[in-house]
Amino acid sequence: MLRLALLIAGAVLAGNQGGEEALRPDSILRLPEGPQLVLFSNPGATVTALRVSVLLEEDAHEAGAARVLQAHALQRVRSAASSVGAVVTATRTPWGIAYTVVGPQTHFEYMAWILRQTVSEPNLDRVQFLRARAEVSDEVEREAETPPGVLAERLWSQITPSESRLDGSHASLQQITPGSVRDLWARTHRPDRMNVVAAGPVTVDPIIAALKDLVGSADAGPPKRADARAMPPPDRGRPQVLRRWYGEAFLAGDPADPHAEVLALMAGRSLRQGSQGYEAGVELWELDRTRILAVTGAAYGRNASAMTARIRGLLDETRSAITPEAAAGAAAGIRFQLLADARTPDGLIDLVGRHLDATGTPSGALDYLRRLDQVTAASLETFLTTVEGSGPVSAELRP
Amino acid sequence: MKRFVLSTLGLTAMVVSVPGPLVGQEVDSAAVEPTPEPAPDTAVWIAVAPRPRGTVVATTVTFPVGSDHDPTGRGGTAWLVGRTLEGMAQEALGEAAAASVQVLRGRVYATLLAPPTTWESDFQTFATVLMRRELAAGHFEAERSRLVGRLTFEAGAPVREFEVEAARLYASGEQDWARPPEGDLESLPAVTLDDLTQFRRRLLNADDVAVAVVGPVDPDAAVGVTSAIRDGRRRASASSSAERGASAVAWTTGDRLALPRDITNTSLAFAYPLPAGHDRTAAEFLAHVLQEKLNPVPPDPGVYRAETQVMDAPTGPLLVIEVAVFPEVGNRWEQQIATAIRETAGGDPYEDVFFPWQQRRFRSAAMQRDATPEGLSRRLTNDLLRGGSARDVDAEIRTLTAEGLVTLAATLGQPRVLFFGPDLGADRDP
Numbered sequence: 105m106l107r108l109a110l111l112i113a114g115a116v117l118a119g120n121q122g123g124e125e126a127l128r129p130d131s132i133l134r135l136p137e138g139p140q141l142v143l144f145s146n147p148g149a150t151v152t153a154l155r156v157s158v159l160l161e162e163d164a165h166e167a168g169a170a171r172v173l174q175a176h177a178l179q180r181v182r183s184a185a186s187s188v189g190a191v192v193t194a195t196r197t198p199w200g201i202a203y204t205v206v207g208p209q210t211h212f213e214y215m216a217w218i219l220r221q222t223v224s225e226p227n228l229d230r231v232q233f234l235r236a237r238a239e240v241s242d243e244v245e246r247e248a249e250t251p252p253g254v255l256a257e258r259l260w261s262q263i264t265p266s267e268s269r270l271d272g273s274h275a276s277l278q279q280i281t282p283g284s285v286r287d288l289w290a291r292t293h294r295p296d297r298m299n300v301v302a303a304g305p306v307t308v309d310p311i312i313a314a315l316k317d318l319v320g321s322a323d324a325g326p327p328k329r330a331d332a333r334a335m336p337p338p339d340r341g342r343p344q345v346l347r348r349w350y351g352e353a354f355l356a357g358d359p360a361d362p363h364a365e366v367l368a369l370m371a372g373r374s375l376r377q378g379s380q381g382y383e384a385g386v387e388l389w390e391l392d393r394t395r396i397l398a399v400t401g402a403a404y405g406r407n408a409s410a411m412t413a414r415i416r417g418l419l420d421e422t423r424s425a426i427t428p429e430a431a432a433g434a435a436a437g438i439r440f441q442l443l444a445d446a447r448t449p450d451g452l453i454d455l456v457g458r459h460l461d462a463t464g465t466p467s468g469a470l471d472y473l474r475r476l477d478q479v480t481a482a483s484l485e486t487f488l489t490t491v492e493g494s495g496p497v498s499a500e501l502r503p
Numbered sequence: 504m505k506r507f508v509l510s511t512l513g514l515t516a517m518v519v520s521v522p523g524p525l526v527g528q529e530v531d532s533a534a535v536e537p538t539p540e541p542a543p544d545t546a547v548w549i550a551v552a553p554r555p556r557g558t559v560v561a562t563t564v565t566f567p568v569g570s571d572h573d574p575t576g577r578g579g580t581a582w583l584v585g586r587t588l589e590g591m592a593q594e595a596l597g598e599a600a601a602a603s604v605q606v607l608r609g610r611v612y613a614t615l616l617a618p619p620t621t622w623e624s625d626f627q628t629f630a631t632v633l634m635r636r637e638l639a640a641g642h643f644e645a646e647r648s649r650l651v652g653r654l655t656f657e658a659g660a661p662v663r664e665f666e667v668e669a670a671r672l673y674a675s676g677e678q679d680w681a682r683p684p685e686g687d688l689e690s691l692p693a694v695t696l697d698d699l700t701q702f703r704r705r706l707l708n709a710d711d712v713a714v715a716v717v718g719p720v721d722p723d724a725a726v727g728v729t730s731a732i733r734d735g736r737r738r739a740s741a742s743s744s745a746e747r748g749a750s751a752v753a754w755t756t757g758d759r760l761a762l763p764r765d766i767t768n769t770s771l772a773f774a775y776p777l778p779a780g781h782d783r784t785a786a787e788f789l790a791h792v793l794q795e796k797l798n799p800v801p802p803d804p805g806v807y808r809a810e811t812q813v814m815d816a817p818t819g820p821l822l823v824i825e826v827a828v829f830p831e832v833g834n835r836w837e838q839q840i841a842t843a844i845r846e847t848a849g850g851d852p853y854e855d856v857f858f859p860w861q862q863r864r865f866r867s868a869a870m871q872r873d874a875t876p877e878g879l880s881r882r883l884t885n886d887l888l889r890g891g892s893a894r895d896v897d898a899e900i901r902t903l904t905a906e907g908l909v910t911l912a913a914t915l916g917q918p919r920v921l922f923f924g925p926d927l928g929a930d931r932d933p
Contacts, residue, residue: 122557122719123619146556150897151874183800187860189867208870211863437598443558443618444601448874452558 127446127456127470131308139298139318142466143308144452152209152304153449154219155457156318157202159299160292161392168240168272169280169288171196176236176285177203177222185218191450192218196270198359198392199461200292206450209305216314223293223318228282241277248274251349251501254342255400258499259353260389263396299460301453345503348408351400352415352496356388359462362438362476363487364388364395369434370484371399371422375414381407384415392462397491419492426488428481435479442473548713548887549729551722552879560622560718561876564633564732565884566611567713568706570684571677571817577694579650579686582606584638584699584707586646588613591639592632600625604633608670608680609815611707612884614877619719623728630731634707643696654688661766665923668762669772669825672921675754677817715883715893717876752776753819757917761926768807769833769924773824773840776916777813781820782907783889784899786813789847789911790822791865796843797826805832815889822915830925837922848912851905858905866900 131143139156162170178194185192190207203222205215228236247253260269268276295318302311356364365388372386384401399418403411414421446452446469459468570581585606592602592615600617613633617625657663667683674681686694714732716725753776777786790811797809807827814821828836851857873879873896886893 121619122555124558126556126558126719144556148554149556149874150870186864189864189871191871206871207867211867433598440559440599440601440618444616446558447561447616447876 124443124470124473126452127467127473129456129466132466133308133312135295135312135316138295139300139315140460140466141300141302141308141311141315142456142460143306143311144301144303144456145305145307146303146449147305149303149305149449150209151206151449152212152215152302152306153204153206153453154215155202155204155299155301155453156219156223156315157197157200157299157301157457157461158223158293159200159297159461160288162268162288164266164268165276165279166272166284166288167268167276168244168270169285170201170292171240171271172233172236172277172280173226173285173289174201175239176226176228176232177201179232179236180226181218181221184221185215188214190215190218192222194222197458197461198270198390199458200297202454202457202461204450204453204457212304212306212310213314216311220315220318223298225293226286226289228285230282233282233285237277237280240271241274244269244271244274244277247271249343251343251345251347251402252400255349255351255499255501256398259351259398259400259497260396262497262499263353263355263495264391264394267391299457301457301460303449303452343501345501347402347404348411348503349400349402349501350408350412350415350498351398351500352498353389353396353398354419354491354496355494356395356397356491357487358394359390359392359459360468360472360475361395361487362435362472363479363484364397364491365438366431366434366476366479366484367422367488367491368397369438370425370430371397371418373434374421374425375399375418379414382411382414384411386418419488423485423488426481426484431479431481431484435476439473439476442469442476547710547730547732548884548891549726550713550715550880550883550887550893551720551725552715552717552883553720553722553725554717554876555719557619557718557876559616559876560619560716560720561880562615562617562622562626562629562714562716562729563877563880563884564613564630564729565713565715565881565888566613566707567609567711567888568708569607569609569611570682570686571608571680572702572706573679573682573686573690574698574702576690577686577698578682578690579647579684580694580698580702581611581706582650582685583643583646583691583694584702585611585613586650587638587642587699588633588703590642590646591636592629594642595628595632595636596625600629602629602632606684608684609817610885612881614881616877622718622720623724626728627731630729634703634732638696638699638703640696643699647691647694650685651688651691654685654691658688661764661768661923662770664764665770665772665921668760668923669770669921672760672772672919673774673814673816673821673823675816675818675919680817713884713887715880715887717880717883751819752779752916753816753821754919755916757919759920759922761922763926764924766924767830768827769830769836769922771824771826771828771833771837771840771923772921773918774814774816774920775822775824775844775918777820777822778911778914778916781911781914782899783813783886784894784896785903785907785911786820786822787869788862788865788900788903789908791868792847792861792908793822793824793843795861795864796847797824797840805829805836830927833922833924833927837920841918844912844915844918848909848915850909854905858908862900862903866897869896869900 129142130145133141160170174194174196181192185205188207188211190205190211192205195202203219205218207215300315368386368388375384375386382401382403387398389396389398399415401411401415446455456469459472460466573580585604589602589604596602603614605612615626615629670681714729716729790813794811805828809826811824814823824840826836883893
């Protein structure tokens, strides 16, 4: 099997060091008609972390189906993982579904089996399907009952009208059936649409041997789009509102560009200073090919005008706070946080895996760190001008 | 100088004991205290676990003192020292490193996470703030104000009272240890910046400390860098009361204290003395086994939480079990905990199946805790302060046996029990 694998890069371990160099993969392989494998070999470690991600796109009418598939997969393997104390997760990301398992290297074969189970054909009997769908549906409905959830939904639907929320909507979830979830699985869970990231005291051969049987849908023919049907209307939640809520959103570059993260950090800091009498915050939402900078807040009557004016003027305020020192400090803070996130095997595969899924580049996480080093006050101001030019869209909820 | 290398978690950990003051360290004459004689048993323990592929370096400096050394009537002093130092350290380090200082009853843990490229200078900054820089009045006042606000909000909460009463139970008469680490609304207003300064000067003793470094570092260089924690001052050892009692048996007679309260849940605290000479890893395994017994799947609907731990109490180490349950099942749960201990001591008829299962899960949890660099560095400093050597936890877990588990459970001392909640007479368990 190893001979058939195309070794894209390998045996770079000797030159590897800690710090950001630890984000440089030791081996990158593309298995024939199989997944791309990115390996971080750490001979001294005792814990192994494995991540398989499946790249997929949902059609609007099936929004939330991948989330149901993810919930079902997790329900299926959780107890199996617990028998060896391994931790298994499944996450719906903007690029697909990511499955991870982390545990002692001595249980490597068993953990690889768990991972194969997560991506194998779902056995969705009626009870299992309803349980998985209810888990997602409950979250969506909880969100729709809160002012921040409704405000986010309204901003989202304006700024990316063609993009569905990852959890879907109440309406789209009601359209999902066991058959539609299985269809989604069959057209997406194919080895050639998968990325595998592994970290621990493992080498290439055992990984290939353990994961060679990933998923049996390779014979299902070429990927097909789901049947085209009308997009369900977005949820229009009517939460009980006591304060005035206001938000603005802007398109903020692509996932490989760290300027958005630096800008969000600086804008958030600006907002925290002098925000008396109201509550406000800055978030960065990630989509598959873009990011959204969202600024939202809430205030009671007498402070509502001040809150709204502050949000409307926040980017100008942030621009005035951009100095070489502030930009460098914010970039250094984000850089450190990313390194800290990757300090455990599971943190490392998650960081590398997300950047791999977003950019298609195994060194995407390392490249991102290096781009952070290039963020300057001037480049941040240029980026800010682009962001301002993209919007904003705004939404408001009144008592 | 004592120096040896041992294997920890499959990695090489170098442990160095540095007795006496280091030569050539910067001395802040203003901070030097007249000390008649250096304590003969003082030592700086330094452990280094190199992780060549690590993305950050974690360094934990652990002092074997804590709120148990607060001055009388000044409860919260140690806590405020920790919070003040944390704020000052973070301010000095900037955004590209993270500092934390946590104060418990018998410990102060100061932890630095830093990128490998700046780790050495970051540690110098961290050590300078920790040991030498004048405490900032602004940070102190802000932290005290925050703490008073929180305690005011929590005043009268049953959970706070239970924590205080449970600590008294575990302290077995050592009242200094039993006080809440955060102090209380009476003591905090009396604490002054001078109290904090005196506490740090007397008790955050660079001659009685354990340091552990985990990350992509050269072991020799790391020992050199962390020696900066020494500041030239020599003071008498002020080890925690928990340290003094570490090898003792906490008590020989059990007890039961019922504190009836008209509240909406019942809290129970069970404390079992661990036998003298017990193995720490085996005791943690026993706690893990009991934790799983008390948290079955699916969960008992009458339970809010059930937690077990091995605790270094002042008169000796304890196996502690705390649960919060519906009042209707409080009495049943008191019996259930005692039964869980008795059954474990009697041996499991299905041990061929369950012992390996429990051992696997315990090992996995320990490996994953130690995979976090700050988790490992903290554990290493505790090992050093407790016994002067770092455990190879993985190897020790592999040697655990079902017989050893039974023996340890059977040799636990008499429990002291706190029942805190409504007195419903007999349970009305549905």
